[in-house]
Amino acid sequence: MKPNDLAEHHSNVALSVVKEALKEANIPTSELSIIGYSRGPGIGQALVIGAFIARNLAIRLKKPLVGVNHPLAHIEIGRKVTLSQDPVIVYVSGGNTQVITHNGRKYAVLGETLDIGIGNAQDKLGREIGLPFPAGPKLDRMEGRWIDLPYTVKGMDLSFSGLLTESIKRIKSGIKVEDVVWSFMEVAFSMIVEVSERALALTNKKELLLVGGVAASPKLRDKFRVMCSERRAELKVPSPELSRDNGAMIAWTAILSYIIRGPDSLDNSSIKPQWRIDEITWPLINAR
Ligand code: FE2
Numbered sequence: 001m002k003p004n005d006l007a008e009h010h011s012n013v014a015l016s017v018v019k020e021a022l023k024e025a026n027i028p029t030s031e032l033s034i035i036g037y038s039r040g041p042g043i044g045q046a047l048v049i050g051a052f053i054a055r056n057l058a059i060r061l062k063k064p065l066v067g068v069n070h071p072l073a074h075i076e077i078g079r080k081v082t083l084s085q086d087p088v089i090v091y092v093s094g095g096n097t098q099v100i101t102h103n104g105r106k107y108a109v110l111g112e113t114l115d116i117g118i119g120n121a122q123d124k125l126g127r128e129i130g131l132p133f134p135a136g137p138k139l140d141r142m143e144g145r146w147i148d149l150p151y152t153v154k155g156m157d158l159s160f161s162g163l164l165t166e167s168i169k170r171i172k173s174g175i176k177v178e179d180v181v182w183s184f185m186e187v188a189f190s191m192i193v194e195v196s197e198r199a200l201a202l203t204n205k206k207e208l209l210l211v212g213g214v215a216a217s218p219k220l221r222d223k224f225r226v227m228c229s230e231r232r233a234e235l236k237v238p239s240p241e242l243s244r245d246n247g248a249m250i251a252w253t254a255i256l257s258y259i260i261r262g263p264d265s266l267d268n269s270s271i272k273p274q275w276r277i278d279e280i281t282w283p284l285i286n287a288r
Contacts, residue, residue, distance in 0.1 A: 007045035014053045021247060029061055034263070036254020039067030040272035042095075047271040055269055064263030066254040070245075071096060071277045072107065074211040076256055077249035079286075082236035084209045086284060088199045092192065092220070093212035093244070094119030094134075097158060099199045100277065102284045107277045110202070111156030111195045118188055119214050121160040125184060128168050129177050140219045144182030147175060151187050156198065158191050185219060193223045200233050210237045213244040256285065 001009070022029065037054035040047055051067070058065035075089050089100040089107075097113040116124075119136060126135020150166050152159040167184045171177055200208060208228050214220060215237055228235040242248060260283065 003043050003045040006043060007049050010046050010049040014049060032063055034066050034254050034258050035063050036066045036068050036250050038070050038250050040275035042070060042273060044271060044273040047273060051269060051271050055266060065269055066257050067264050067269055068250050068253045068257060069275055069277055069280055073249035073253040076253045077242050078209050078211040078238045080252060081238045081242055082209060084207045084236050086205060087207035087209040088203060088205050089209045090196050091212045092118050092214035099195050101203050106280055106282050109278050110199045114157050114159045115161040118160060121164045124164055125167055128171060136214060136217060139181050139185055140217050142178050142181045144178035147179050147183045149183050149187050151191060153191050153194055156195055158195060160188060163187055189220050189223050193227050197227050200231050207234045207236055211243050215243040216240040
């Protein structure tokens with residue numbers, strides 16, 4: 001979907017989604033405490049619509065407004081529902097691949113993709129072989145034989161673009177699609193697990209929290225299960241509904257943010273498409 005189509009879609013459905021959520025939760029607007037919204041990072045055209053609707057609701061309903069960092073929200077809802085205390089977090093989604101942990105003052109990024117997110121790499125490969133979006137679940141189930149593909153880990157960072165380019169090249173040269181896909185998945189997931197394992201070793205933490213849309217992949221979970229049991233770390237994965245993008249994560253993190261620093265002023269509510277999680281001073285609180 002192009003950014004402008006995405007924005008149009010958001011503005012078309014936003015109010016009916018809010019109404020439906022309130023109806024399902026059986027909460028009148030008078031009982032809302034805070035209006036939370038995703039402030040970034042993300043696609044500007046889509047973020048603007050969310051911020052616009054949130055500001056309007058806050059003014060109309062006279063409620064405090066709280067802008068939330070999207071990756072932070074994945075982590076906080078994940079910690080809440082899996083009862084993680086202080087985990088190493090692996091955030092794997094379309095646009096993101098990051099290994100994160102709390103350093104006592106804020107969430108710090110220990111390693112991340114230097115180019116595209118794992119989910120985007122999967123979708124681009126999927127498109128090449130005619131799979132609909134999202135391609136991950138179908139790619140996950142394909143079985144094949146090993147072929148050599150580029151494995152790129154640089155220190156604690158990863159890169160998927162060379163792996164993707166080479167995989168597409170191999171498919172075009174006539175190598176069996178199943179073999180390329182299976183090997184692509186093996187290489188990509190092994191890279192993520194390697195960096196995550198190193199993060200556990202460096203931090204000496206004993207919990208690993210897997211969040212983001214790609215956390216639903218059984219293949220990735222299996223690899224993490226093996227690594228975590230070898231390291232005697234506990235693997236924690238929220239349900240798919242709360243791993244992938246969801247409204248509850250934004251709402252919960254808005255509550256935490258309100259407790260920590262109060263509301264945002266309307267003048268300070270503009271979107272931040274490049275907002276990194278490590279720019280935010282954030283205590284590790286275990287609110288239940
Ligand atoms: Fe996300």
